[in-house]
Amino acid sequence: MVTEHLDVLIIGAGLSGVGAAYHLMKHCPGKRYGILEGRAALGGTWDLFRYPGIRSDSDMYTLGYNFKPWSDPQAIADGPSIRRYIDETARENGIDQHIRYQHKVLKADWCSASARWTLQVQCAEEPTPRTFSCQQLLMCTGYYRYEAGYTPQFKGRELFKGTVIHPQLWPQECDYSGKEVLVIGSGATAVTLVPALTEQAKHVTMLQRSPSYVASLPREDRISNFLRRWLPEKLVYRLARGRNVAIQMVFYKLSKRFPNFVRKLLLGQAKRQLGADFDMRHFSPNYKPWDQRVCAVPDGDLFKVLREGKASVVTEHIDSFTEQGIRLASGQELKADIIVTATGLDLVMFGGIAVAVDGQPFDVAQSMGYRGIMLRDLPNMAVVFGYTNASWTLKADLSSEYFCRLINHMDAIGMRQCTPRNSGGEVADAPFLDLASGYIQRAAGKLPKQGDRAPWKLYQNYLLDLALLRFGKVEDGYLIFSSPKVSEEAEAQVLAPRALQPHRHPNGLL
Structure with missing residues (x-):
């Protein structure tokens, strides 16, 4: 089976995914990338949720991107306005040309020998999944299951x-x-x-x-x-x-x-x-x-x-x-x-994608967050996760910028694989999210841990993260770099990406 290869794949075309694409284009202009979106339209949460009154629960001056001003008079914005903002961002920057709609990722497997992710992707109604590969993977899938929310078992x-x-x-x-x-x-x-x-x-x-x-x-x-x-x-x-x-x-x-x-x-x-x-x-x-x-x-x-x-x-x-x-x-x-x-969300990591390393399922609950962006022992992947005590996009922007820094650093030192490792001794773990909300407590066994010290601690502090992620050292002793040689046989199975064509929304808009 022929594999289509891109340098970077972004999973999810919501608020985080479109933002990640912008930062990738700006900071890593030479990288070939694509966005795989399981649904038929962009917008993520802001396209999925259509209930009466749907709106942001934080102001759009901080929920908006750091690179695109929010100019609507509403500070607390309704869902359709936010969806238009995301769509406008994608069209203005040509990001819409890179989105593959109805491409639902089923599996993602990291191969250490080739320093490459291989993805099995169900495309619309095609009977057989397609295969994609990339060197870097950005999970912008959010944190809840799109198929259904959480509803308790009510008697009667x-x-x-x-x-x-x-x-x-x-x-x-x-x-x-x-x-x-x-x-x-x-x-x-x-x-x-x-x-x-x-x-x-x-x-x-x-x-x-x-x-x-x-x-x-x-x-x-x-x-x-x-x-x-x-x-x-x-x-x-x-x-x-x-x-x-x-x-x-x-x-x-x-x-x-x-x-x-x-x-x-x-x-x-x-x-x-x-x-x-x-x-x-x-x-x-x-x-x-x-x-x-x-x-x-x-x-x-x-x-x-x-x-x-x-x-x-x-x-x-x-x-x-x-x-x-x-x-x-x-x-x-x-x-x-x-x-x-209105009983809550059903939390899930990676959008329900089965993630493996060298064929072995990756147990996210046994892992630990690195700078709130990567996961211990999981190579070349960022998981974009926003703040719980402030607007989501504040952390999403910083996370994408940091991952771009990491990609450029790897290129500069000639390394193809980067893995967070706990090589500095014992680190006490704690819940990844410090909230007592029901939906967080129900998902405790599905989420990674956080540590009691940097770089494993999740600070939930924008100014501190701004300093550490934008200006801090990339090589901190916890990121392990290597560069395995890709075999000629593996290279022969990879096809250069086809020219991407604009994908249309069901409503006819790009």
Whole structure:
């Protein structure tokens, strides 16, 4: 079987994958690359999720790329606007010409003898997978399973005569006008859905097992929108980005150092918007701020619909589904026409791709993150993973830039293989993500570990990562370089990449 070879393969054409392609083109212009996307369109999360009200849960001045200003007046942006931003970035830089749609990677196997990754790829409806190979692999697959979200096994679910929907698979034909809608959950998805659904639904109830911290943020950045009248767009973007990065970092540090103080601030803000008579136990978590992510609501839209009576919140455990809704542990029954299970994501590494090294399956749960980008004992691969305490793209941009530095360094010293190794003695391990959120805890056995010291520790600190990843030494004693010689037989099986043709979206857009 003929193998198509590229220098670098990027897996995933979402926010991270398109950004990685830009950095690769800028910093490694001589590298031949391609993007393999399993779906029929780019955008990743922002194309997959189509539920009412879908939006970012952080500001676009930090969720946007470091190389492309966000110029929309919305600071907290809706999903379609973000999808257009990603599409525009791809088209402006010719990245769309390198995307192979409906190319789902099934397996990725590293061969130490040839210093090369070999991928088995299912292409659309073709009966036999194609084979691709590359020297460097960038996993921009995100961290959750696209096929389905997480839904607990609810007792009596089959009894319910209405409609049950998970937001990740929201049916576009769903008509909830004049309906009683019950949303199970209290996280970012639930607090987004509830105010959006009230625009057409008769009433929306948010049923939560336990509360989350919810903070109101301005939908628009008035300072930036004002400065645009006088200053260049790039400068406005840089100013807003720097300011918001600082605010995020200070808020996170305050939360960790003075949790009781931050708790009072968050609950005080919520109470002012909900009104003096509102039962605050529905917004008073039993954990400290940033033990789980803090949910953001633009212009307090969730608080507004609760105050106006268009929505209500119930904090109680579920006993079972019934024919007409849900019975609570207290015996109360909540009636509904539609139940939305905003119960979280199903986390998975590598987008579900089976990864192996020299034919042996790679156990990611036994590995350890290196600088939050590579994995111990896994050669020539970067796994782009964003921050949990700040905007995803801040770390994604840094990760891609660093991997480009590494590629250029390998070329400069004539090495073809680079593997993070723990050669500096014992390193105590800890969970990769320091959050108590349910979806993180459920996936503990699927994620790598982090260490208790550099370069194995995941700092979740943008300024520190900026210094270490952009300016720190590449050769730190933990990266082991080698250069195995590729056999003539292996080279003969590789075909130079064909000229890439633009792939069209189902809607006809490039």
